[in-house]
Amino acid sequence: MLLISCPNCGPRDETEFHYGGQAHVPYPENPAELTDREWAEYLFYRDNTKGIFAERWLHSTGCRQWFNMLRDTVTYDIQAVYPMGQLRPATGSTAPTVTTPASPEGAIK
Amino acid sequence: MADTAALENSKKIQTLRKSPASHLGAAFETGSVAGVVELREVAFLTMAGLRVDPAGEAGERLGALTGGLPAVSGEVRSGGDTAVLWLGPAEFLLVAPAESHESLGGSLPRTLIEALGDGQGQVVDLSANRTTLELSGPQARAVLEKGCALDLHPRVLKPGTAVSTAIGGIPAILWKTSEETYRILPRASFAEFLGRWLLDAMREFATPEVP
Numbered sequence: 001m002l003l004i005s006c007p008n009c010g011p012r013d014e015t016e017f018h019y020g021g022q023a024h025v026p027y028p029e030n031p032a033e034l035t036d037r038e039w040a041e042y043l044f045y046r047d048n049t050k051g052i053f054a055e056r057w058l059h060s061t062g063c064r065q066w067f068n069m070l071r072d073t074v075t076y077d078i079q080a081v082y083p084m085g086q087l088r089p090a091t092g093s094t095a096p097t098v099t100t101p102a103s104p105e106g107a108i109k
Numbered sequence: 110m111a112d113t114a115a116l117e118n119s120k121k122i123q124t125l126r127k128s129p130a131s132h133l134g135a136a137f138e139t140g141s142v143a144g145v146v147e148l149r150e151v152a153f154l155t156m157a158g159l160r161v162d163p164a165g166e167a168g169e170r171l172g173a174l175t176g177g178l179p180a181v182s183g184e185v186r187s188g189g190d191t192a193v194l195w196l197g198p199a200e201f202l203l204v205a206p207a208e209s210h211e212s213l214g215g216s217l218p219r220t221l222i223e224a225l226g227d228g229q230g231q232v233v234d235l236s237a238n239r240t241t242l243e244l245s246g247p248q249a250r251a252v253l254e255k256g257c258a259l260d261l262h263p264r265v266l267k268p269g270t271a272v273s274t275a276i277g278g279i280p281a282i283l284w285k286t287s288e289e290t291y292r293i294l295p296r297a298s299f300a301e302f303l304g305r306w307l308l309d310a311m312r313e314f315a316t317p318e319v320p
Binding site: 009010012013015016054061065 | 181182184196197198200258272273275276280284
């Protein structure tokens with residue numbers, strides 16, 4: 001269970017929150033001018049980052065407010081919590097560098 | 110006067126209404142352990158949902174009536190017999206005694222709606238949205254700790270604090286009104302579940318502690 005620090009309410013259990021997917025996906029300036037492919041990519045294509053990932057969360061059982069979070073998808077370490085509309089903060093060098101996964105764990109040989 | 114007649118009629122109707130946990134009243138009485146942990150329903154409290162920017166002009170007008178609007182999570186502002194609970198940065202819940210409702214001769218939430226006027230915001234009568242369960246006694250904290258992940262230690266959760274959280278897996282507002290008294294405000298449809306959940310959690314305290 002993650003312990004997430006809501007910017008309004010303080011640390012709460014993960015079960016009080018809802019995940020909102022990747023953050024900082026801007027709505028297209030002119031949606032009507034997009035090709036079907038570009039529109040589909042805006043709608044459905046998201047990064048699948050291994051490491052630090054910016055994502056949106058909603059504190060649905062508490063203050064019902066959205067916020068952004070930088071979370072490490074490998075270690076689940078929460079690096080930053082920042083308000084909606086704010087730019088992604090710079091991350092330190094604590095990000096684990098993915099080096100040559102010779103034989104990934106659980107891979108079928 | 111027509112108003113008086115309407116009020117009399119409205120009071121007559123009030124005797125017919127049932128609170129969400131009224132059918133559990135007897136179970137609450139038998140399940141309560143006097144002096145250890147007790148549970149009862151405080152029915153029909155007047156509640157109003159306020160959505161307004163507390164720093165704005167409309168927020169100030171509402172705040173003047175309610176003794177101010179809370180500013181941070183957990184804060185409760187009291188003015189007379191009303192209390193305003195913080196639910197979000199621009200969302201509050203006003204709780205007042207049942208008699209304060211306009212259908213029983215009180216003035217809520219009409220005075221709030223009038224105070225808001227054309228201002229940006231919203232005042233909605235939510236008296237039927239939630240019911241109030243009151244859990245009290247020295248073991249009340251031990252009962253709640255079985256299903257609430259918050260730190261309920263008195264060092265952290267002080268009397269006069271209300272937080273919106275999950276209790277027994279359902280969303281509810283937990284309001285600590287005094288050192289050993291908690292008011293739990295679940296939505297009406299969760300009242301039966303939470304009432305029975307609390308009864309189950311209280312059961313161990315009816316028998317002497319096994320050392």
